[in-house]
Amino acid sequence: MLVFALRRLLQAIPILLGVSLVVFGLVHLAPGNPIDMLMPPEASPEIVAQMKAAYGFDKPLYVQYLLWLMRALHGDFGLSVFNATPVWGQLVTALENTFILAILGAALGFALGIVTGLIAALYHGRWPDKLASAIATAGVSLPHYWCAIVLVLACAVLHDWLPAQGMGDDSLPIWQRLDFLVLPVVTLSLIPMGVIGRLVRATVLDILGQDFVGALSAKGLTRWPVLRHIIKNAAPPVLALMGLQFGYLLGGSILVETVFNWPGSGNLLNLAIFRRDIPVLQATILVLATFFVLLNLLVDIAQAAIDPRIRR
Amino acid sequence: MPDIGLAATTTDTPVLQVDDLTVRFKRRNTDVAAVNGASFALRRGETLTILGESGSGKSVSLKALMGLLPGYAQVHGKIWLDGREILGLPAAELAKLRGGAISMIFQEPMAALDPVYTIGEQIAETIVQHEGVDRRTAMQRALGLLERVKIPSPERRLKNYPHEMSGGMRQRAMIALALACSPSVLLADEPTTALDVTVQIQVLLLLRQLQQELGMAIVFVTHDVGVAAEISDRIAVMYAGRFVESGTTREIMRHPQHPYTQGLLASTVHGAMRGSKLETIPGTPPNLASLPPGCAFAPRCRYTRDACRTGDVPVITSPTGAMVRCVRATETVPA
Numbered sequence: 001m002l003v004f005a006l007r008r009l010l011q012a013i014p015i016l017l018g019v020s021l022v023v024f025g026l027v028h029l030a031p032g033n034p035i036d037m038l039m040p041p042e043a044s045p046e047i048v049a050q051m052k053a054a055y056g057f058d059k060p061l062y063v064q065y066l067l068w069l070m071r072a073l074h075g076d077f078g079l080s081v082f083n084a085t086p087v088w089g090q091l092v093t094a095l096e097n098t099f100i101l102a103i104l105g106a107a108l109g110f111a112l113g114i115v116t117g118l119i120a121a122l123y124h125g126r127w128p129d130k131l132a133s134a135i136a137t138a139g140v141s142l143p144h145y146w147c148a149i150v151l152v153l154a155c156a157v158l159h160d161w162l163p164a165q166g167m168g169d170d171s172l173p174i175w176q177r178l179d180f181l182v183l184p185v186v187t188l189s190l191i192p193m194g195v196i197g198r199l200v201r202a203t204v205l206d207i208l209g210q211d212f213v214g215a216l217s218a219k220g221l222t223r224w225p226v227l228r229h230i231i232k233n234a235a236p237p238v239l240a241l242m243g244l245q246f247g248y249l250l251g252g253s254i255l256v257e258t259v260f261n262w263p264g265s266g267n268l269l270n271l272a273i274f275r276r277d278i279p280v281l282q283a284t285i286l287v288l289a290t291f292f293v294l295l296n297l298l299v300d301i302a303q304a305a306i307d308p309r310i311r312r
Numbered sequence: 313m314p315d316i317g318l319a320a321t322t323t324d325t326p327v328l329q330v331d332d333l334t335v336r337f338k339r340r341n342t343d344v345a346a347v348n349g350a351s352f353a354l355r356r357g358e359t360l361t362i363l364g365e366s367g368s369g370k371s372v373s374l375k376a377l378m379g380l381l382p383g384y385a386q387v388h389g390k391i392w393l394d395g396r397e398i399l400g401l402p403a404a405e406l407a408k409l410r411g412g413a414i415s416m417i418f419q420e421p422m423a424a425l426d427p428v429y430t431i432g433e434q435i436a437e438t439i440v441q442h443e444g445v446d447r448r449t450a451m452q453r454a455l456g457l458l459e460r461v462k463i464p465s466p467e468r469r470l471k472n473y474p475h476e477m478s479g480g481m482r483q484r485a486m487i488a489l490a491l492a493c494s495p496s497v498l499l500a501d502e503p504t505t506a507l508d509v510t511v512q513i514q515v516l517l518l519l520r521q522l523q524q525e526l527g528m529a530i531v532f533v534t535h536d537v538g539v540a541a542e543i544s545d546r547i548a549v550m551y552a553g554r555f556v557e558s559g560t561t562r563e564i565m566r567h568p569q570h571p572y573t574q575g576l577l578a579s580t581v582h583g584a585m586r587g588s589k590l591e592t593i594p595g596t597p598p599n600l601a602s603l604p605p606g607c608a609f610a611p612r613c614r615y616t617r618d619a620c621r622t623g624d625v626p627v628i629t630s631p632t633g634a635m636v637r638c639v640r641a642t643e644t645v646p647a
Contacts, residue, residue, distance in 0.1 A: 211423035218378055218418075219438045219489065220411030222404070232428050307428050308473045 004311045005301050012297050019289040020072070024065045027278050027285075055081065055279075068282065077283035082275040087283045090268060095250075095287070097167065098257075098264030100174070102249035104185040109192030110242055113139075116193070117200025124205060132197065139194025145255035148187045152259070155183060165261040184260045188253065192245045199241050203234040236303040236310065243299035247292040325395065326353040327496045327529045328377075328414075333389035335369070335376050335553075344600045346372040348553040349389075354529040356496065359520075361532045361540040361561075363576070364550035367597055370533040373550075374499045377531070378416055379406045394496055412442045415490040419502040421482035425474040431458070431485045432470035435492050442493045457488035461518060480511035484518065491522065498523075500532045504539055516542050537580040541565055549573045552598050552608035559634030569636040571613045607639065615640055 039048055052058045055078075056067060071078065077087035113136070120132035156164035168177035207213065207230050216226045254266040265284060272280040304311045335347040347369045354360050362370045376387050379401070391399040393414055398406070410416075418424035426434060435457060436450035445453075451470070458466035461484040474482055483503060490498060500519070504512040520543065523530055532543050540547055541561060548558035549572065557570040568574045575593040595612035598604060604611065610620040619639045628641040 211418065211420060212426045214380055215416075215418060215424040216426070217380055217407075218410055218416045219492075220407050220409070220441055221437070222407050222441075225437070225441065229426050229429070233426065309427060309475055 001305065001311060004304050008297055008300050012293055015293055016290060019293065020069055020286055021065070023282055023285045023289065024068060027282055028061060055079075072283070072286060078279045080277055080280050082272075082277045082280070087279050090280065091265075091283055091287060094263060094265045094268040094284075097262060098250060098266065100181065101184050101188055101262065101264060102246065104181060105188030106192055106242070106246045106249055108185060109189035109245070110196055112189065112193040113196025114200055114238070117197040118204060120197070120201040121204035121208065124208075129201075133201065136194045136197035136201070139190040139197065141194075142190065144187050144190055144253065145259055147190055148183070148256055148259040151183050151187060165259070167262065184256060184262055187256055187260075188249060192242075192249070195245060196238065196241060200234065200238055203237050204230060207233045232306060236307045239299050239302055239306075240296075243296050247295050250291050250295075251288050325355070326392070327356055327394055328531070329353040329390075329392040330377070331390040331392075333373060333376060333387070333391065335372050335381065335388075336386045337384060338386060339384055342601055345603055346385075346553050346600055347376065348603075350548075350550070350553075350555055351389075352548060352555075352558070354497070354531065356529055357523060357527045359523065359530040359532055359543055359545045361534060361544035361547045362550050363534060363537065363540045363547055365535055365597055367600070368550045369553035369600075370535075370550055371501050372553075374416065374501050374531065374533055377499060378410055378414065380410075408442070411438050411490075411495075412493045413495055414497045414499065415493070415495040416499040416501065417483070417486050417490045417503045420506050421479070421486040422474060422506075424486060425482065425489075427474055430471050430473055431477070435485075435489045438489060438492045453492070454488070457492055458485065460491070460522070461485070461488045463488070479507050480514060483507060483511075483515050487515075487518065487522070491526065491528075494526065494528075496528055498528050498530045500530060502534050503532075505534070505536070512539065513542070519543065537576060549576065552603060553600060554608065554637065555635070556609065556638070557634075557636045559630075559632070563632065563634045569634075569641055570609075570638050571615055571640075572609045575612075607637075 036048075039051065049058065056064055059067070068078075075088060077091070079085065080087055080090065116132040116135055120129040120136070123129045152164050155162045162182050163180050164183075166180060168180045213226065213230065216229055221229075251265065251269075254270045256262070257264045257266040258270070265288065268280065269284050271277070272284060300310075330353070331351050333347055333350045334345070337344040337346060350369075350373055352360060362373065364370050372381070375381050376385075377391060379398075381387060387399060389399065390397060393409065398409060398414075401409075425431070429437075432451055432454050435454035436447060439445060439450040439453050440447060443450075455466055455470055458469055463469050463481060463484050469477065469481070469485070474485075477485065483506075486503075503519075504515050507515060516539065519530065522528075530543075532540070534540055544561045546558065547561050547564040548555045549564070549570065550556070551572050557564065557568065557573045564573060565577070568577055572593070575591065578591040579593060580590075593612055598608050598611065604621065606622050607613070607620045607625045610616045613620065617639065625637050625639060626641065627635060627637045629635045
């Protein structure tokens, strides 16, 4: 098991290097030069060249890449082209904000998804199954920016139950601003709920059809111990999907963060793209991709810990 | 060997008695009569084999005894286990019996074992469930059971997952699991069908030896005449959910009375004469959703006459206890 974990950890290194290469390459493939964006059209070529040199855009691409990678490994992502503040600071703030939403949205979505999926499978073909499946399908199919707008309309405009947007006054500690979290968290939980709910239903139905479930009853196990076996068998595929879903949530939803005016990583990415702010863009994508890879690494290890057939 | 609580006691009353067991599967448009009045009794240390083709109702009968049939199955009749009526017991009571006084081994041990728990955990779990002992004691008992079913290096195998064992080893582990709480009745649903022939005989010998040591009764279900001859004291031949013939293994093997039994024996390598062609039984088993009146075997029988297709088929019981359900039997069996 330890060997498996170490091997997967080592395998993650080339993946991360590849990711960094793609991130760097893609940004430079895109048209538009950040310096041209910043400079007024009448700026003299000398000044443009000077700016390029200051940001390192004058060097060959591979040198730029290696320099960028070396600094990135030390947590130095340089300065934003747009406002000359350190990229790292902006990134950490945005990620923190998104992280709060992502972890709560994932927790709520996964919990609801697992419960509805289990109910649907255990009452296969009867009304609880149909109800749970309808909820799951709605969760996956409704566009979440639309849900966000409807929620705002219902809870903030028509009634004065919850704040419509923002994070509340910065000076207050987060637990006094919890009401600002409710609407975005509920919105974000819809897709994970639907996706996980459907997978749990399908996986559990598949397991219920296997002989060993009957054999568990044959050895005298009652309902709850049998359910424990079913859950452990269903866990690996569900965990894999949870890893992906949580990864997406960490990337932040540009649409949802826009509706709720939430200063998270989706928002940051959006701004960076429009401002051609290459250092911010690169840093954000690299950090998110790293999270994604590490998250899936953890999922792989958890899966192998649960199902020994995966350790090979 | 550590004491694993498998000491045998012998009595002469039947440990398992089944009276007129019927099972019907009723769903919207279908009504399948899977078992149509099976009766038998078993004493301690006795092995009854239910012999029959696929779909004859053998496995359904076993599942009915365990109370493992789905909700839409209608089970009627009487089942006594150790003198106690068990059909229709509430689920919680039934769960206490399953894996305890009555347990089961399956055709495909790979499918019947949970792939994500070790063999040791799966055996210990049963013991904990039934006897409320702590996990350490249960594991200790599981180790003793693996030794008992002659699994080599049992300490290591205890920590193995099912996929890490060979087919024969898995079936031995399954037997250990079934014997964990010293059942008085062991139901074996084609336990050797999925195994290599050489492993088959080892498992059969092991079952026989364990039965002698522990004195449990075994109901063995198979379609394999050779296996039936090897393991059974008595054989009951099932066709379309009914016993068409039963008797001691010797009676059935040497002097089969029912045309179906004769056909079964003639269609196996064991039964056929050297040099002669293997026979087959023409046709297929009847559709259990619409059984013909009279003898269910009549459409495939070479001796069919008009009396076979109407009314009840006479049941002839010989003084030795052998039974045959056939119109012709009145002529062929000395009454």
